[in-house]
Amino acid sequence: MSAAPQHKDEAPDDSTAPPLAIAGLEAGYGARTVLSGVDLRVPSGIVTALVGPNGAGKTTLVRAICGRIPPRAGAVEVCGAPAAEGAARARIGLAPQDIALYRSLTIAENLAIFARLAGVDRARVPACVAAVMARTGVAERGGERIDRLSGGWQRRANVAAALVGTPRLLVLDEPTVGVDAPARADLAALVRRLAQDGLGILLITHDFAFAEAVADRVAILAGGRIALEGPLEALLASRFPRRRTAQVTFATTPTPAGRRALEALGLRGDGHSEHFTGTLEDTPEAAGDLIAALRAAGLSPRTIALEAAGLDALYEDVTGESRR
């Protein structure tokens, strides 16, 4: 990361401190407590994916990180500074879920505005814009209006805007919304590159495939705290040793009796869907045994897949919510 101060608010930070350190955070609104003891650390060069059910408090956590709501207890530090302080805010780049760009302006024009807002000296704005465009790979579209760009390019531009102040912590809030498959791969490569550059990255997402593709670590927010955190592979190995995820789909929603039979086999759906998931012992007979058990229950699935357990299995195990 560039160490040269680029703008007036850029206070020197404690470069040995992690980009983000949250300890015992309690936060909420009025009488409502949303976060009740969140501990989370995002080191430099690491992508941490934060997942959690709707309403778990992910947005509230982002607000606390950006210093927009004060901790009721505990601490949120960005590069060693309390989140409410200017030195912390100057070190955070937030790419919000809603694209935060002027739609009728070009990428370069947007970045120039954000650079000025971040306090970059007028004379240094063109160099800053060029550097950010090169870093995020948007230079080839720099002269195009935001509203003429695809979802993928808009998301990239949104990330570029978050980087104009040379942050050490990048917060990506649902960066794959509206992005098609090829552009998702490009976005994943960009996120990995930014982490390799040394940024600490907090990725808030419902897109588990993207999280699995880019994250070094995952954190599951549930019940007001981080219920589980660590490298995905290690978490899977400890939670599901020799387990496989079973995905079973039906042409139509099974009857209540069929659903009860599926539940007895350890397969859960969301109540309305044709998709059921569960985890099974990873044995050579697992597939055959499952097919036989489904037949015995009078169920004829359209597809059956046995996969290595992934983030969705972990999420379901921790939150009790099915992702399918």
Ligand SMILES: Nc1ncnc2c1ncn2[C@@H]1O[C@H](COP(=O)(O)OP(=O)(O)OP(=O)(O)O)[C@@H](O)[C@H]1O
């Ligand atoms: N400004 C607010 N005032 C009062 N309550 C709020 C406010 N913002 C959020 N909440 C409540 O706090 C809880 C957590 O909301 P939050 O938006 O942080 O969850 P989330 O995990 O981001 O959800 P989603 O995945 O649906 O975006 C919810 O019950 C929500 O209704």
